Amino acid sequence: NSTLVIAEHNEEQLAAVTRNAITAATKLGGDVSVLVAGSKADKVAAEVSKIANVKRVLLAKDAKLGGQLPERLTPVVLASHKQFKFSNIVAGASSFGKGLIPRVAAKLDVSPVSDVIAVHGADSFTRTMYAGNAVTKVKSLAPVKLITFRGTAFEAAADGGSAAVENAPSSDIKTDTSEFLSSELSKSERPDLGTASIVVSGGRGLKNGENFKLLYDLADKLGAGVGASRAAVDAGFVPNDMQIGQTGKIIAPELYIAVGISGAIQHLAGMKDSKTIVAINKDPDAPIFQVADFGLKADLFKAVPEMTALLSK
Amino acid sequence: MRVLVGVKRVIDYAVKVRVKADKTGVVKDNVKHSMNPFDEIALEEAVRLKEKKIAKEVVAVSCGPTASQETLRTALAMGADKAIHVEVDAATAEKMEPIHVAKILAKLIEKEKFDLVILGKQAIDDDANQTGQMLAGFLDWPQAMFASKIEPDGSTHLKVTREIDGGLDTIKVKLPAVISADLRLNEPRYATLPNIMKAKKKPLEKKTPADFGVEIKPQTETVEVSDPPVRQAGIMVDDVQSLVSKLREKGAIP
Numbered sequence: 001n002s003t004l005v006i007a008e009h010n011e012e013q014l015a016a017v018t019r020n021a022i023t024a025a026t027k028l029g030g031d032v033s034v035l036v037a038g039s040k041a042d043k044v045a046a047e048v049s050k051i052a053n054v055k056r057v058l059l060a061k062d063a064k065l066g067g068q069l070p071e072r073l074t075p076v077v078l079a080s081h082k083q084f085k086f087s088n089i090v091a092g093a094s095s096f097g098k099g100l101i102p103r104v105a106a107k108l109d110v111s112p113v114s115d116v117i118a119v120h121g122a123d124s125f126t127r128t129m130y131a132g133n134a135v136t137k138v139k140s141l142a143p144v145k146l147i148t149f150r151g152t153a154f155e156a157a158a159d160g161g162s163a164a165v166e167n168a169p170s171s172d173i174k175t176d177t178s179e180f181l182s183s184e185l186s187k188s189e190r191p192d193l194g195t196a197s198i199v200v201s202g203g204r205g206l207k208n209g210e211n212f213k214l215l216y217d218l219a220d221k222l223g224a225g226v227g228a229s230r231a232a233v234d235a236g237f238v239p240n241d242m243q244i245g246q247t248g249k250i251i252a253p254e255l256y257i258a259v260g261i262s263g264a265i266q267h268l269a270g271m272k273d274s275k276t277i278v279a280i281n282k283d284p285d286a287p288i289f290q291v292a293d294f295g296l297k298a299d300l301f302k303a304v305p306e307m308t309a310l311l312s313k
Numbered sequence: 314m315r316v317l318v319g320v321k322r323v324i325d326y327a328v329k330v331r332v333k334a335d336k337t338g339v340v341k342d343n344v345k346h347s348m349n350p351f352d353e354i355a356l357e358e359a360v361r362l363k364e365k366k367i368a369k370e371v372v373a374v375s376c377g378p379t380a381s382q383e384t385l386r387t388a389l390a391m392g393a394d395k396a397i398h399v400e401v402d403a404a405t406a407e408k409m410e411p412i413h414v415a416k417i418l419a420k421l422i423e424k425e426k427f428d429l430v431i432l433g434k435q436a437i438d439d440d441a442n443q444t445g446q447m448l449a450g451f452l453d454w455p456q457a458m459f460a461s462k463i464e465p466d467g468s469t470h471l472k473v474t475r476e477i478d479g480g481l482d483t484i485k486v487k488l489p490a491v492i493s494a495d496l497r498l499n500e501p502r503y504a505t506l507p508n509i510m511k512a513k514k515k516p517l518e519k520k521t522p523a524d525f526g527v528e529i530k531p532q533t534e535t536v537e538v539s540d541p542p543v544r545q546a547g548i549m550v551d552d553v554q555s556l557v558s559k560l561r562e563k564g565a566i567p
Contacts, residue, residue, distance in 0.1 A: 067482075067484075069484065070446070070449075070456060070458075071449075071455050071456065074450070094478050095458070095459055095475070095476070095477040095478050096477070096478070098442050098446075098458070099446060099456070099458045099459075100446075101446075102411070102442075102443040102444075102445075102446035102447045102450070103446045103447065103449060103450040103456065104450070105412070105443070105447060105450070106412070106415060106446070106447040106448075106449075106450025106451045107450050109412075110412070110532060111410045111411070111412040111531075111532035111533050112411075112412075112443055112447075113533060114440070114441050114442055114443060115440065115442075124536070128440065128541070129339075129438060129439050129440050129538075130324070130330045130339060130437070130438060130440070131437065131440065132541055133329070133330045133339075133540075133541065134330060134332050134339050134538050134539070134540070134541070135538070135539050135540070135541050135542075136535055136536075136537070136538050136539075137535075137536040137537045137538075137539075138533050138534060138535055138536060139533070139534040139536050140532065140533050140534075141531070141532050141533065141534065142532045142533070176487065177454070177455040177486065177487045177490075178455035178456075178457075178484060178485065178486045178487065179484060179485040179486075180482070180484050181472070181482075181483040181484055181485055182482065182483050183477070183480060183481065183482035183483070184480050184481045184482070184483075185479045185480035186479060186480045192479070194478070198565075198566070222566060240461075240476060240496075240497055241476075241478070241479055241480050241481075246437075246440075247496050249478070254565065255560070255565045255566065265329065272541075272544055275565075276560070276563060276565045277544075277547075278556065278560070289546065289549070290544075290546045291544045291546065292546065292547055293547035293548075294547055294548060294549075294550055294556055294559055294560065295546075295547065295548070295549045295550065296549070296550050296552070296553065296556050297549065298552070298553070303553050306553040307553045307556070307557060310553060310554065310557050311557065311566070
């Protein structure tokens with residue numbers, strides 16, 4: 001049994017979700033190799049080689065791999081698989097992993113398993129369906145298991161390894177059908193939602209985008225990331241990449257503070273695995289109170305500044 | 314340009330699904346079904362391409378049981394010109410995986426020429442998010458997943474803005490290509506009564522997986538479907554002061 005983890009990165013730094021995927025990969029049994037493919041990628045390969053339980057780092061460095069398009073990465077993954085005959089090829093269940101893994105699966109004629117939240121053995125996994133309203137245990141009969149792992153369901157693999165970095169087998173990368181043009185990543189001084197240990201999140205109750213300032217002030221006191229419900233995003237208060245829920249990001253921080261969020265099923269799917277949940281809402285019947293460890297029925301426009309002020313003391 | 318759009322009949326997004334007592338799946342009988350919301354967005358985009366004279370014909374396809382024809386009629390009422398129903402019995406439909414649908418679509422595309430395929434990024438029943446990527450893999454076509462904006466770039470390429478973690482990116486793909494629709498791509502129209510009436514006269518072709526030489530052989534067995542763990546509601550606190558002290562007691566905040 002052996003596993004290839006496809007590293008996600010920005011040429012400088014490994015994406016946090018890859019460390020979660022490495023932990024999940026170790027649960028499959030056998031050796032773990034990590035493929036780092038990119039235009040520069042050396043720095044990332046060096047970072048990966050220090051992660052505990054990683055046996056081998058395969059480095060594919062090619063200018064054509066900048067932007068990491070799935071059409072170009074697929075032959076690289078297949079060439080590595082041809083040489084090492086992995087039992088599993090996996091990645092984090094991010095937009096990167098979800099884009100790539102099924103394409104590779106088609107090339108190997110196998111059925112992938114998406115968004116796995118628990119590993120019970122080499123071929124037995126748990127995943128969710130219906131926006132988290134049903135939990136399914138599946139057995140994969142596929143000769144090679146192509147899996148994406150939900151980051152929040154697995155611990156991040158820590159440093160402590162010293163894997164050898166070797167060049168990945170060469171492959172024919174075609175560049176004529178797709179091209180990466182640009183990316184617009186939201187710049188924020190606050191921690192990334194996926195990795196923040198505290199997240200403050202706002203809903204329709206905030207009434208407009210300017211009022212999110214209240215949440216930013218609170219978040220800055222707590223060193224927290226800031227998210228939003230789909231209602232707040234749809235109303236145009238904040239950009240979509242702040243959206244938490246089934247159609248946005250699925251997160252599980254240590255502390256989640258939901259402000260002016262009613263708690264629609266679709267939102268709960270994105271945050272209900274948080275360790276401690278706080279809900280501040282003026283509607284005592286809001287469903288968010290049913291999942292909150294601490295509920296406060298209050299006007300958020302009074303309660304949030306009061307909380308920010310209290311934390312300054 | 315000929316555009317193919319995949320549509321799936323799923324339990325309506327507003328229905329609270331219930332897991333069956335025998336843990337084999339979720340209750341589907343007497344439950345409202347609709348077109349997968351992401352597929353509605355995919356279809357809307359295709360119809361808009363036709364309205365802008367970029368696309369000539371929009372064909373909707375659905376793989377599923379007889380009832381999938383309702384979904385195809387909705388697609389026709391929303392503006393598709395023609396529908397193809399790849400029919401399987403209810404038991405087979407339960408076992409169908411994205412790989413099978415992707416194979417059927419790939420064979421269909423080999424038989425009839427299409428320049429663009431638009432699918433929803435995922436179906437809200439199995440939440441697999443695989444069919445578009447697999448189809449692109451089978452066809453060796455470029456893929457633009459999670460699209461929030463599609464613009465023609467000359468007559469041979471499309472510029473697609475995609476929703477990715479942490480923001481957006483823009484890629485250029487050469488036609489033919491596979492696109493998957495994300496939430497922000499557009500707001501689908503409602504089918505109007507006159508269009509629903511008109512849709513009854515539009516062609517709906519019936520096929521089976523065997524017509525495409527595809528065997529529905531599952532590679533994933535469902536062992537058990539269960540309810541998610543229930544989170545116990547905690548306590549209500551009286552004011553901000555007690556909220557902060559409770560959180561401090563728990564060590565959740567400094």
